[in-house]
Amino acid sequence: MKLAHRTEVNASPDVVWTFLQDTPAVVECMPGAELVDDLGGDRYEGVLHVAFGPLKMNYVGRAAVVERDAGEHRIVIDASGRDRRGSGSVQAHVRVQVAPAESGSRIDVVSDLDLTGRIASLGRGIRDVSNQMFGQFADELVSRIEGPTREPLRAAPSPNGATATMIRPQRPADAGSEIKVLPLVWAVTRQRIADFLERLSVRVRPN
Template identity: 45%
Template sequence: MRADETVTVSFTVNGRPASVDVAPRVTLADALRDHLGLTGTHLGCEHGVCGMCTVLVDGDAARACLLLACQVEGADIMTIEGLGKADDLHPLQESFGRHHALQCGFCTPGMLMSAYDLLDHEPGVTAEELPVKMSGVLCRCTGYRNIIDAVAEVAQANPETVPPPRNCSTATLLPRTSVGGRRSIRPDNEADARPSAVEIRMPQTEPTTAIEVDDDVTARVDAVWDVMEDTERLARCLPGAELMADFGNDRYKGRIRVSLGPVKLAFVGDIHVIERDPQTHTIRALAQAEDAGGGSVQADVLFNVEPRGEGSVIHARAGLHMTGRIAQFGRSLASDVSRDMFKQFTRALDATARGEAPTLVEPPSAIAIAAQLATSRLRAIRRRVRRAIRQRLKREE
């Protein structure tokens, strides 16, 4: 294998399917942080001494800096992001807060994962045993006393078993292999292992961002609609998207990969086409998906194509509800990136309708994202200034 070659490694992280394309020398810690954006796994010594990078691999504590990503093909991995959510913390996290065991926070993920592993394997551990049992993770702030008190409180309150994690889906394990790479998965009972459709419930709140795109294309309406009626061809027009399962009755499971500079996200979820009208050339679909880091996207999407001149115009409307890292980019940037993806989609749809191969578009670089963010901020400032001027003029009148 050449030095610049990569392997595809698939596993579950916090109960959710994930895959990374990495060089064989990339550690699990770097794959989690750089490829999946799970930066809660901290790196300290990178020699397996400090314990900052502790994660659970198939239920046992492991140093992520000492494992190669290609060694965990098919494994079930739990990181600190799977332990709890902002609005539903794990009892260990709550106890760390009560006992002021956080200090600078650098060792905290390793301490929490080590404590969870200890209470999972040795329920009923006594407070007297904890200083030795918890010595595998180093604290630079010498805050051991508070950390021990926090773990002791949870151990005493749960003598039989540690409370389960609060941000892990039910994991579907992939078969283990000795090296990374794509492989076909055929379980003994294929029917039982096949995923099933779920009911999509859209939030009743205002969406995080609303997208409206109107693109003139050269393909005629009938040709565009032929593609829109074929869900598999339609999905291939969306950058980074693929269909994984067809449940019938216009219900599907799919994956979409989103690259925002150095941040790479992979969402897996369900799609339900609730309207497909050949008279008005309209499709409406609901979708919900999660990424390995616990982020989620729910979308109500409407596509419509109408004749215009010798070609047609594609209308795309979407209300997006986002949580997790993708929402942390800010409403303006998330809106700009989503709108750009929809424009790429309409161009690919036009090319497919004309019998051409869609042009692949490279994900934006970090510099491009920064430029987008600056542009979005300037637009927001201009809007606020114009609004303030209008309000002032009204008051003067």
């Protein structure tokens, strides 16, 4: 399954790129994600907590940055994980690209996913759930980059020799908690019902 998402940030590409180099900060933006260990060599171990009604899945796995191109502002990541109870697995190939935009920067994320087990039973709905999850991730990412300054983030040199300095705000108290998939599915379903009723009212409306 291939998914594509985009968000814009009111900051220069160099500033956004600097933030993306801080892996723990980026992971903190992901709903349900927890960084367990830095294995070195751009390899990491982590857990993804997902709750679907009464079902709870905890995917334990590893991720590796296979490409980090500072000149092109591009990161490519391979990741894989398996549910602790053996109910399925996830493999992902993710490409993150930062580019200039009218508002400052545009972040494009393209993911190729291979799902098995209970998570795969969502079928086509996983695309809608993914869109909702990315929206939460993008909101937190933008908030940290554009938000108030608290904890300094390590600076990184830009291609032109200047230094782009980012500031990291404190992590929200509820960050890193499990992904509540059921509310996301309900939000998507409710919108679809509303769209259907609106189309139906147009059809039956008298001339």
